[in-house]
Amino acid sequence: MTRYGYPLLVLLICLPVVFLTLGVPVPGLDVAVRGARVLDVPEDDQELAWLHTTTNTANWERFVYGVVRAQRLIPGLKVDETRAFRDSSTAVPELVLSLSGQPGHLRIRWYKLSSDAGVDYWVETLARRDPAPLAVIGGGSTDRAVDLARAMNRQEQWHGGRPLLLLTQATADRLGDTPEQNGTASKGPGLLGLYPGRSYRFCFTNRQMADAVLDFVWQNPELRPLSFADIAPLTVCSGLATNGVAHSRPKVFAVEWEDDPFSVDLNAQFRDALCVKLRPGNNGIDGGLPIRFWQRSVYYSVGGQVRPNRYEATVGGQLLQEYRSLPPERSLLVLPAVTTPARRLLGGLADAEPTLGARIVAVSGDGVSLNSVYRDGLYAWPVQSLSVPLVFFTHNNPVAWDEPKDTQDIPREYALEPPNGTEDVLLNTELTRIVTQAAYGITMDNSMAAVAGLVTNPDELATRFATLCPAFFDEHGNRVGGTGEYVVVVRPVTSVDPTVRAADPVARIDVWHRGEDRRWLFVRRVDVDQWRTRSVLTPEDQGRDDEQ
DSSP, rough: OOOTTTHHHHHHHHHHHHHTTTTTTTTTTTTTHHHHHOOOOOTOOOEEEEEEEEEEEEHHHHHHHHHHHGGGTTTTEEEETTOOOOOOOTSEEEEEEEEOOOOEEEEEEEEEEEESSHHHHHHHHHHHHSSSSSSSEEOOSHHHHHHHHHHHHOOOOOOOOOOOEEEESOSSSBBTOOOTTTTTSSSTTTTTSSSSSSSEOOOHHHHHHHHHHHHHHHHTTSSOOOOOOHHHHHHHHHHOSSHHHHOOEEEEEEEEEEEEEEEEHHHHHHHHHHHHHTTTTTTGGGGGGOOOOEEEEEEEEOOOOSSOOOHHHHHHHHHEEEEEESSSSSEEEOOOOOHHHHHHHHHHHHHTTTTTTGEEEOOOOSOOOOIIIIITTHHOOOOTTSSSOOOEESSSSSTTTOOGGGGSOOOGGGGGOTTOOOOOHHHHHHHEEEEEHHTTTTTOOOOTTTOOOOOOHHHHHHHHHHHHHOBOOOOSOOOSSSSOEEEEEEEEOOTTTTTOOOSSEEEEEEEEEEEETSSSEEEEEEEEESSOOOOOOOOHHHHHHHHH
């Protein structure tokens, strides 16, 4: 090689890197960015942009399921899903919605987030196109919702108006130390205030989840916290118990993970909801007197699949020490976490105290799902090792599996079958129903009313959201609570029960729904057998089982 060979070789290697750093396209090296382009919107059509990462194929598939199934809810709605799954990873998947007799299509497109095409890139690119989308769908978690809302708020110039932001599963009531009460901030903007007046939440908030779970627990005597005086009144009346024990109040344990903002916020919402529930006149314990509240924080949530990490083990040991000092009573354990840390902590507690489930009921939000305890339960939630009853929240019915007669009006491949939970698909179906109803101006409670036609700008869509009947959003953009919530109760069937037979399931899952009168209605029971087969009881079987 000549004396100029090495310098030229170094220059050839480094020059493309310099160009890419400066944003200069280099043929062959900018494929990802060149492939990340928005599609044009045909005249008379409107677009909804679905922003999620390139690895979210499973979530997109469940979203498509939900959109296709919305055809069953809106007469005349047709969904073309032929371009929903593309062969090329750089192609833009698309769903095309149309309404019989109405001009214009509603196009839902998945613009994929990547290291080359992040949130800011897509927001800026969508803003430059004419027209901009009617709305952006995102916020599969609170941290992603925060990034998306801030990026959209920074972008002031849009063709055709600033799009609405439709959040799917961002449940936080506050950001960091900034609390948000019912969508308004006492010390800061809160989640919906990051893109003010244009954000709408299709899921329930952490506070709504905590309220619903506690409301259900308090209405069920077999789950509600009870003092020693409530459990053993004869012992108390006979004078065998001390005055201190006789008048003791049940204890609520709470553990949060400091490095998980979702855990910190959900724990705070559970505590606030407990304080409200136990005010005088709210049917609280001991005439509204405060309960005894024990709380600890776990410093770090990263760990293995089974064994508690060192911080969880320390907190678990402190909890058991306090638990063992209590008289026989039923306590509540607030477990605001996703599946893995919740399982580690609960498993460690149950290993050290096998009869823990007889005196403690665990409650959580939506961090634990039906898929965790049912479909993936053998390794994700082994109920024989986690012998504590658990009550958690879902945003929609998690056991709405189709019967054969129910799938005649939709393609067979979009049927919902066990053991997969159904809450995510039904949440997407609900989102599609609400957006389509508002976008086309459909009056669902009056079949004779004329359809207003497809909206032409985001402001018109926001106006129609505000006039939905019945109302789906409150004045701040949060989903209206008090009805529509679901809770799941997982009750392990313990071997210490003399009535348990070898053929019995290892656990039973009961699903409940809060109706319009705020009363909890039984939905379905599912038997869990993680070592043999899973079975879903029919309503007739459920009735006979209850009668026995």
